[in-house]
Amino acid sequence: MRAIKQKIEPLQFTHPTLQFYPLFSLSPQFSRISDHVKRVTAFSNSGLCETSPVRPPNTMADSFNLPLRPILDHNDRPDTLPVEIAQINSQWGSFRDVNEEVLRKKIAEEKDKNGIDEEQSEDATDLDSTERVEQLYKRRADITQFAMQAHMETLFALDFVSLLLSKQLPRQAETSMSAFLKQVAPLGSLNAEAVNPPPKPESTVKDISAVSRGWRIQNFNGAANKLLQAASRLETEVTSETRYWNEVLAVKDKGWKVSRLPRERQALGVQFGFLEATPVFRDRGLASLRRAEDGSLLLDKGLVPSKPRFVRVRVLQSGRLSGCSQSTNPTFSGEETIEGRILQARDTVFEEELFHELFREAKAIAGFGVTTRQNLIQIPASEDLEILLDLVDVDRNHLEPDHGTSKEGNSIAEGLAHTIRILLAYAHRQHLQRRTLLPPPLTPKKRTIPEHQLLRPALAYVQHMSHTQWLQSLLRDIFGVLQSAHISPPAYTANIFSTAQGTASQVPTVEALIESFLTPFESNFKGKLSTPRGSFSISVSTNLSLPPYGTSFDVSFEMPTHPDLKSPGSLSQREEVEAAVTHLLLLDVVFAISSDESPRKQPESKDSGAWEATYPQHGELLLSSDPLNRKKMKIKLSRHELSLEAYTVRCFNGTGLGKKEDPIESESRTWKSSNTSQSLMDHVREITPHKQ
Incomplete structure (x- = not known):
């Protein structure tokens, strides 16, 4: 306040109606308040405040309350030993200066001082308690009155300063002015100017x-x-x-979709993912285009891995690595363009979605022997063929050794890798077509998202190819054995993957080809036999999408000479198919032997007999020349050899049942595919007896 008074004294105030109060006589009042507070505190400590309150008729005390007892700060923590030693040193000095005489003298002084205090307290207790209470309330009223007066004078000073400042800062000064002052004095009505300032020396002015x-x-x-x-x-x-927007326009001119980010409207983003993918990977297909310090474009890929990844396909043949697919994406380097980084991010997201869908489908077809691990899918494609699928980095795949692989295994791995990627793209297109159609009616049941058919068509193709190759190998081996015996094998035609040829339709050619790939695979083998009007047909069908799962062989034949024989029908095991085909061709060989008439055309074999097929289903023929001792022939056919055994039997009731009578005369002959010696028919003619 003294500083304010010194600054205001040289100023001149002009206002017609404003009256001023004595504002600068506050220091004596505050000193008197402090004296009264000390006295009241002494009375309150003596315990007189705990008596029944006697409130004097004072209205100011009702409106302004002041606590009489000070707040005591109790230290709960005792002083540590170093602190106590420091206090003793500061109060008594060094321990060397402290002796018994000094301590006794200090104790005597304390007793004398306590005696004086006791006498003063005894004098104070002589006063009447009623007078003390009255004196307490009187001094309390004085404290309240002085405090209120100081408060009012402070408010007057605040109003004065606010009104003085309202000339230069009206809005700030108005906030600290009282309501009464606002009513009686307008803002800016008080101003201060310097009156007759002292002249400044010339040096100061310079x-x-x-x-x-x-x-x-x-x-x-x-x-x-x-x-x-x-x-x-x-x-x-x-x-x-300029550089940033030029690169953004270059990205847009390349065909990429550039838009604002949905959660960050001030930033741009590029859509490199597939909108028809699953929601998890569809949201990850949007990356923000950030600007570097030099203005170059940065692709913030978010959850996309920094290194490119791809689904690797490996083929194991008999437990040995025979083929491995390679990635077409180049290894990422920091010098690539922004378009290259976008392509790398797109391919990586596509590969991760592909492996995710493959993993889902692998769990659904676990009944086919497919096993899954943390990052590996094992598929038993055939008896000696196993396929491994995993998600690896491109750099890691380059470090894998290439020795031990074969051209056929690499072609299978590459074909399977391209197939699953094409099927995933086709699934995206089908999802787009479903979204363009009218939505189905609402149902309380939640519609489940079926797994994409990625592994099943590819696995069905591999299995079907394996079965057809096995069947072709079986016919090739059996026909090779027949050719070694100089027997003309039946001609047949093979129509491999007949369903893949498809028919004309309104859908595009690519979609029609993929749709034919998703249907069950079929292959047909048809041929004619040596038996008149005889024919056979083998149909191979593979289906892993709908029951019955797996591959089935439908074997059927027509043999008018054996009307009691029926076609085996649908077979599922290779052993059954091999037995049916071998038995069918054995019947054809038996018919060729029984229908051979070349020995009868010779003049010396005029009375010679002919071989009669008694039990053709067992490959047994009987020579009808001797009614009692007949010669019997037994033929066995397999994919590796053709064997013929001839021996003499005793006839019972005109049949060839009996036991061997002349085992020395038993003759046997074997033909294999690598043996091109005497033909079967010539050998039959040699073992056929002739009558002279």
């Missing part, structure tokens, strides 16, 4: 002028420097922005 000029020059230089820095920064910013 110094002030020089300092002012220096400050102005320094401010101008600072402003110029800031403007130059702002200009250079603006030029750099314009260059960076």
Whole structure:
């Protein structure tokens, strides 16, 4: 307040109606308040405040309450030993100066002081308690009155200063003015001016002028420097922005979709993923286009891995690695263009979605022997063929050794890798077509998303190819054995993957080809036999999408000479098919032997007999020349050899049942595919007896 008074004294105030109060006589009042507070505190500590309250008729005490007892700060923590030693040193000095005499003298002084205090307390207790209570309330009223007076004088000073400042800062000063002052005095009605300032010496004026000029020059230089820095920064910013937007336009001209980010409207993003993918990978297909310090474009891929990854296909033949697929994506390097990074991010997201869908489908077809691990899918394609699928980095795949692989295994691995990728793209297109159709009616049941058919068609193709190759190998071996015996094998035609040829339809050619690939695979083998009007047909069908799962062989034949024989029908095991085909061709060989008439055309074999097929299903023929001792022939056919055994039997009731009578005369002959000696028919003619 004294500082305010010293600043205001040289000022002249002019206002027609404003009256001022004595504002600067507050220090005596505050000193008197402090004296009364000390006295009241002493009375309150003596215990007189706990008596019944006697409230004097004082309205000011009702409106203003003041606590009488001070707040005591109790220290719960005892002082540590170092602190106590420091206190003893500061109070008594060194321990060497402390002796018994000094301590006794200090104790005597304390007793004398306590005696004086006791006498004063005894004098104070002599006063009447009623007088003390009255004196307490009187001094309390005095404290309240002085406090209220100080409060009012402070408010008057605040109003005065606020009104004085309202000339220059009306809004700020209005916040600290009282409501009464706002009503009686308008804002800015009080002003202060210097009256007759003392003259300044010329040296001071020159110094002030020089300092002012220096400050102005320094401010101008600072402003110029800031403007130059702002200009250079603006030029750099314009260059960076120009480069950034040029690269953004280049990305858009390449065909990529550029839009604002849904959760960050101030940033741009590029859509490199597939909108028809599952929601998890569809959301990951959007990356923000950030700007670097130099203005170059940065692709913030978010959850996309920094290294490119792909689904690797490996083929194991008899437990040995025979083929492995390779990635077509180049290894990522920091010098790639923004388009290359976008392509790498797109391919990586596609490969991760592909492996995710393969993993889902592998769990659904676990009944086919497919097993899954953390990052590996094992598929038993055939008896000696196993396929492994895993998600690896491109760099890791380059480190894998290539020795031990074969061309056939690599072609199977590459074909399977391309197949599953084409099927996933086809699934995306089918999802787009379903979204364009009318939505199905709402149902309380939640519709489940079926697994994409990626593994099943590819696995069915591999299995069907394996079964057809096995059947072709079986017919090739059996026909080779028949050719070694100089027997003309039946001609047959093979129509491999007949369903893949398809028919004309309205869908595009690519979709028609894939749809034919998703249908069950079929292959047909048809041929004619040596038996008149005889024919056979073998149909191989593979289906892993609908029951019955697996591959089935439908074997059927027509043999009018054996009307009691029926076709075996649908078979599922290779052993059954091999037995049916071998038995069918055995019947054809038996018929060829029984229908051979070349021995009868010779003049010396006029009375010679002919071989009669008694039990053709067992490959047994009987010579009808001797009614009692007949010669019997037994033929066995397999994919590796053709064996013939002839021996003499005793006839019972005109049949060839009996036991061997002349085992020495038993003759046997074997033909294999590598043996091209005497033909079967010539050997039959040789073992056929002739009558002279």
